[in-house]
Amino acid sequence: MLQIENLVKKYDTNTVLDEVSATFEEGKCYLLLGANGAGKSTLAKCIAGDEGYESGSIQWHNSSTNVSDIVALQYQFFNSYPHLKVREVIQLFQRLIVNPYDINELYTLLNVSSFEQTLIKNLSGGQQKTLSIILAFLLNKKIIILDEPFATLDLQRKQVLAEFIKNQIHQDRLFIIISHEIAGFEDLFDSILILQNGKIMEQGTMSDLKKKYKQTTFPGIEGIYFEVTGQVLGGYKK
Numbered sequence: 001m002l003q004i005e006n007l008v009k010k011y012d013t014n015t016v017l018d019e020v021s022a023t024f025e026e027g028k029c030y031l032l033l034g035a036n037g038a039g040k041s042t043l044a045k046c047i048a049g050d051e052g053y054e055s056g057s058i059q060w061h062n063s064s065t066n067v068s069d070i071v072a073l074q075y076q077f078f079n080s081y082p083h084l085k086v087r088e089v090i091q092l093f094q095r096l097i098v099n100p101y102d103i104n105e106l107y108t109l110l111n112v113s114s115f116e117q118t119l120i121k122n123l124s125g126g127q128q129k130t131l132s133i134i135l136a137f138l139l140n141k142k143i144i145i146l147d148e149p150f151a152t153l154d155l156q157r158k159q160v161l162a163e164f165i166k167n168q169i170h171q172d173r174l175f176i177i178i179s180h181e182i183a184g185f186e187d188l189f190d191s192i193l194i195l196q197n198g199k200i201m202e203q204g205t206m207s208d209l210k211k212k213y214k215q216t217t218f219p220g221i222e223g224i225y226f227e228v229t230g231q232v233l234g235g236y237k238k
């Protein structure tokens with residue numbers, strides 16, 4: 001279990017995470033929702049150890065495990081090594097990583113071979129996203145955080161990725177997905193967390209939140225989000 005307690009993160013005087021507390025269990029997939037600038041990516045970076053924080057704690061089962069060692073964070077884009085080809089970057093990472101994940105299935109599903117000879121600097125947005133997803137899985141970590149994995153992917157890749165993630169959710173894995181795109185993928189998520197202005201406004205299992213928010217303006221997760229924040233995921237205000 002990943003336990004976050006009273007996490008405070010500031011950039012200068014801007015308090016981006018304001019006493020955030022949450023727990024995440026193995027074998028589950030969590031959806032982290034919030035408007036642009038709510039602090040979602042910052043929370044992901046704090047969990048992955050890419051950003052420090054002012055106060056609070058991030059622990060794995062109350063142990064001294066260094067959480068950043070067990071987290072793979074997929075960034076929204078990958079554009080390092082501009083003069084290497086996609087295949088070369090993947091091979092490089094396969095050699096660098098101890099016990100890399102066997103990505104053959106995902107490689108085929110996401111049709112990486114169609115652009116494996118392309119230089120990184122020439123990749124389209126969707127191809128960069130696909131590569132960043134492949135590299136996140138390759139790291140073979142217990143906690144996988146995907147930052148907008150579906151945005152910019154074509155419909156077919158979105159669907160096969162959602163299906164692949166669903167099959168990857170087992171006792172030894174924990175997924176945290178940041179996504180504004182949820183239409184069609186709602187059954188992927190066990191629980192939702194809603195961040196607004198650096199605070200967790202709501203969190204719970206899908207079934208509990210559906211019971212709590214019965215009369216929603218919109219169906220499903222979109223409706224819960226609207227009731228909690230007064231905004232639609234696209235940004236419209238009540």
Ligand SMILES: Nc1ncnc2c1ncn2[C@@H]1O[C@H](COP(=O)(O)OP(=O)(O)OP(=O)(O)O)[C@@H](O)[C@H]1O
Pocket residue numbers: 011016034035036037038039040041042043
């Ligand atoms: N390195 C940084 N230095 C200063 N401010 C930052 C930095 N990174 C993020 N911020 C600020 O922190 C706030 C939260 O940013 P963050 O990227 O976590 O939001 P987000 O919820 O992921 O948004 P989005 O949906 O647009 O990706 C924003 O106001 C942003 O400008």
